[in-house]
Amino acid sequence: MRPLPTHARELARLTPRERALFFDSLDADELESLKTLWPFWARPEQLIPEGDWVYWLPLAGRGWGKTRVGAETVRQWAREFGMVNLIGATADDVRDVMVEGESGVLASCPRDERPRYVAHRRRLEWPNGAKSLLFSAEEPERLRGKQHQKLWCDEIAAWRYPEAWDQALFGLRLGTKPQAILTTTPRPTKLMRDLLADPLTHSTRHSTFENIGNLAENFLDRVVRKYEGTRLGRQELHAEMLLDVPGALWTRALLEQAQIGYPPPRPEESVQQASRSPHPEEPPQAASRRTRTQLTRIVVAIDPPATSGENADECGMVVAGLDETRNVHILADLSRQGETPLGWATRAVEAFRNFEADCIVAEVNNGGEMIETLLRQIDANIPYRAVRASRGKFARAEPVAALYEQGRVKHCGVFAKLEDQMCAMTPDFDRTRTGYSPDRVDALVWAVTALALSQESGGAVFEFYRTLAGEQSGVG
Numbered sequence: 001m002r003p004l005p006t007h008a009r010e011l012a013r014l015t016p017r018e019r020a021l022f023f024d025s026l027d028a029d030e031l032e033s034l035k036t037l038w039p040f041w042a043r044p045e046q047l048i049p050e051g052d053w054v055y056w057l058p059l060a061g062r063g064w065g066k067t068r069v070g071a072e073t074v075r076q077w078a079r080e081f082g083m084v085n086l087i088g089a090t091a092d093d094v095r096d097v098m099v100e101g102e103s104g105v106l107a108s109c110p111r112d113e114r115p116r117y118v119a120h121r122r123r124l125e126w127p128n129g130a131k132s133l134l135f136s137a138e139e140p141e142r143l144r145g146k147q148h149q150k151l152w153c154d155e156i157a158a159w160r161y162p163e164a165w166d167q168a169l170f171g172l173r174l175g176t177k178p179q180a181i182l183t184t185t186p187r188p189t190k191l192m193r194d195l196l197a198d199p200l201t202h203s204t205r206h207s208t209f210e211n212i213g214n215l216a217e218n219f220l221d222r223v224v225r226k227y228e229g230t231r232l233g234r235q236e237l238h239a240e241m242l243l244d245v246p247g248a249l250w251t252r253a254l255l256e257q258a259q260i261g262y263p264p265p266r267p268e269e270s271v272q273q274a275s276r277s278p279h280p281e282e283p284p285q286a287a288s289r290r291t292r293t294q295l296t297r298i299v300v301a302i303d304p305p306a307t308s309g310e311n312a313d314e315c316g317m318v319v320a321g322l323d324e325t326r327n328v329h330i331l332a333d334l335s336r337q338g339e340t341p342l343g344w345a346t347r348a349v350e351a352f353r354n355f356e357a358d359c360i361v362a363e364v365n366n367g368g369e370m371i372e373t374l375l376r377q378i379d380a381n382i383p384y385r386a387v388r389a390s391r392g393k394f395a396r397a398e399p400v401a402a403l404y405e406q407g408r409v410k411h412c413g414v415f416a417k418l419e420d421q422m423c424a425m426t427p428d429f430d431r432t433r434t435g436y437s438p439d440r441v442d443a444l445v446w447a448v449t450a451l452a453l454s455q456e457s458g459g460a461v462f463e464f465y466r467t468l469a470g471e472q473s474g475v476g
C-alpha cells in the first residue's frame with residue numbers, strides 16, 4: 001500500500017478501496033480531529049499568505065470557501081493574538097454564518113479549541129484567553145473607538161454602510177502587525193476599487209468551481225446551475241468585477257452619486273431625536289447625524305412572485321420615503337426568495353408598521369385579488385394600493401432612472417443585490433439569459449413611481465395617498 005495521505009488531494013487520488021483502508025486505520029478520535037485539521041483540507045491559496053500585506057482580500061465566487069477560510073484564519077490567529085475581531089454585513093450574518101454557520105468559527109474548531117459564544121456580550125471567548133468581539137456593518141457606531149489586532153470582515157462588498165469600514169480601519173492598530181482578512185464576492189463598489197488599488201492589499205481571485213467537490217448537490221442546483229453561463233454568474237461564480245452593461249438604465253457611478261448615509265427621520269421624530277429609531281436596520285445613534293431633511297410619506301412596495309416555494313421568484317419588497325424637497329429616499333430592500341404568500345405578506349405588514357409607512361403598494365398582475373385578501377387577513381385596515389403593469393418593465397423603469405439622473409433619488413446606504421439588478425436593466429433584459437427576474441428593481445420602480453411619479457391624482461403627487469388613507473383607515 002502507498003504511504004498514508006498527508007493532504008486531502010492525495011486522499012482524492014486513492015482508489016475507493018485504498019481510501020476505505022485509510023479511514024479504517026484511524027480510530028474515532030483521529031477521525032474526529034482529521035475533520036478539523038485545516039492544513040489537511042485547505043487548498044494552498046486558502047492558507048494565510050506570507051508577506052507584508054495588511055489586507056488579505058480573497059475575492060471568490062459563492063461556495064469557494066470564503067467563510068471557511070475566514071473562520072480558519074481567525075482560529076489560527078486566536079492561537080497567537082489576544083484580540084481577533086469579526087465584522088459581518090448584518091448582525092444575523094455574524095451569528096448565523098460567521099459564528100454558528102456550517103463553515104463558521106464554531107464548526108471549524110475541534111471541541112478543545114472551540115471558543116465560547118457569549119451572544120449577549122457579542123463576543124467569542126477562546127480557551128486560551130483570546131477574545132473576538134463581534135460587530136455588524138449595519139452599526140458603524142458600535143465600531144467607533146474599538147481596536148483590533150486582527151480582523152475578519154465577511155462579504156465586505158455587500159456592507160450597507162461603507163462607514164463601517166472606515167471605523168474598522170481606524171481601530172486596526174493593536175500590536176505590531178495589525179492585519180485583516182476580507183472575504184467577499186466582489187462588486188464594483190468604490191470600497192472594492194480602493195482596496196484593490198491599495199499597495200497594502202494582497203488580493204487573489206478564485207472561482208466557485210475550485211471547490212466543486214465540497215459543495216452540496218442542493219447548492220449546485222440553487223446557485224451554480226442557476227448562474228452558470230449568465231452575466232451575473234461571472235460575478236457570483238467567477239468573482240469578476242463586472243463593468244457597466246451597455247444600455248442599462250443605471251450605472252455604478254449614477255448609484256454612487258445617489259448614496260447617502262442613514263435615512264432621514266419623519267417630522268415627529270426630529271422633535272425627540274435620537275430617542276428611538278423607526279427603521280429596524282438603523283443604529284439608534286444614527287439620529288444624531290441626521291440632516292434637517294425629513295420624510296413626509298413612506299411606502300412599502302411589493303412585487304409578489306407568481307408562485308411560492310424554493311424555486312419561485314423572489315418577492316421584491318422595497319421601502320421608500322419622500323422628503324420635503326420631494327426627493328425620494330430608498331430606505332430598505334427587504335426582498336426575499338422562497339417564502340409562502342403569507343410569509344411575504346406578513347413581512348410587508350411588519351415593514352409598514354416598523355417604518356410607519358403610509359401605504360402598501362403591490363403589483364397585482366400575478367396575484368390579483370389574493371394580495372389584498374392576504375394583507376387584510378393580517379391587518380384589516382391596512383392602507384393598500386394595487387398597481388397594474390400596463391407597460392413593460394423597462395418602460396416603467398425609465399422615468400425612475402431619469403429621476404436618479406436629476407439627483408432626486410437617494411440611497412440610504414448600499415443595497416448590493418438591488419443595485420446589481422439595476423445596473424443590469426437593459427431594454428432587452430431576458431430572464432432566461434440572466435438567470436433571474438429583476439424583482440427588486442420592479443419593487444423599487446413601484447415605490448418611486450407611487451411617491452414621485454404617480455398620475456393617479458392628476459399630477460398632484462400624493463394627493464391620492466391622502467385620499468386613500470382617509471378613505472381606508474382614517475390615517476392622514
Ligand SMILES: Nc1ncnc2c1ncn2[C@@H]1O[C@H](COP(=O)(O)OP(=O)(O)O)[C@@H](O)[C@H]1O
Nearest residue numbers: 041042043061062063064065066067068103214
Ligand atoms: N478546502 C476545503 N476542503 C473541504 N471543504 C471545504 C474546503 N473549502 C471550503 N469547504 C467547504 O465548502 C463549503 C462552502 O464554503 P463556504 O465557506 O461556506 O463558501 P463561501 O463563503 O465562499 O460561499 C463549506 O461546507 C466549507 O466548509
Ligand SMILES: [Mg+2]
Nearest residue numbers: 066067068097
Ligand atoms: Mg460565505
